[in-house]
Amino acid sequence: MTSSNWFFALGLIVAALLTAESVRQLRRRWVLVEIKGVSMEPALHDGDEVLAKRTRNIAVGDIVVVTAPDPRLGWAEAKRAPSVKFASRGSAPSPWWVKRVTAGPGEPMPDSGEPVPPGHYFLLSDNPEVRDDSRRHGPCPANLIVGSVIRSF
Template sequence: MTSSEWLIPLLLLAAVALLAESVRQLRRRWVLVKVVGDSMEPALREGSEVLAKRTKRIAVGDVVVLAAPDPELGWAETIRARGPWWVKRVAAAPGDPMPGASGTVPPGHWFVLGDNPTGADSRRHGPVPASAVFGTVIREF
């Protein structure tokens, strides 16, 4: 094969590799999550889907996507944000008083609540480590 015959397959291979890396990068920055349960009603209904963007800029009042805690152990300090996902609203930031509890939110944690008090949230599992929070909800579908 001549060098010009190698050019097209090489360019196709490079294009496929570039596309695969682009998809990988997008998946690291964005996540589409289906809302399960009624804990966020009336703002978000069960079955709705939300698009979240990875960010560290989180404020009280933001709706966030976070890694669900272990049912028995809660959130571990070393947890990394990965599914299964919860969708909750940030109720208190580090240093703020914890709603309905004594004390303040520890550094590096968030206190999250569902809009509907029937669901599980920080009232049951305690403040969420920042490492468990994927990012903020950008849009509902």
């Protein structure tokens, strides 16, 4: 093998490694989630996909991707469940939910008027008929919010 062949092979290896690292970095920063169900209608529909940016800067009115709560115990126990780093198509059930932030820490919770605990957010479905949100599971700990939706498809 000549030296030019070695350089070509080395170049291919370096390009593959750079591509793999780029994909890893993108997945650390962004997440693509498919909407399942009608909880976010009329803003988002079943089958829509949303692109969310992983961030801790959450504001009232944002649509966020959040770790799904434990069905019986709520978000307080969801943090003890095994973490899921990336959504995979075809997996059931979804490890993440998409909800709208309606109150932040210290702000009054809708319906009760009590303040949202520090480090928590009150999340609601846009569809008023769906009550599988903070009204059922309680305020969501901030560390379970994956990111803020920036675009839907």
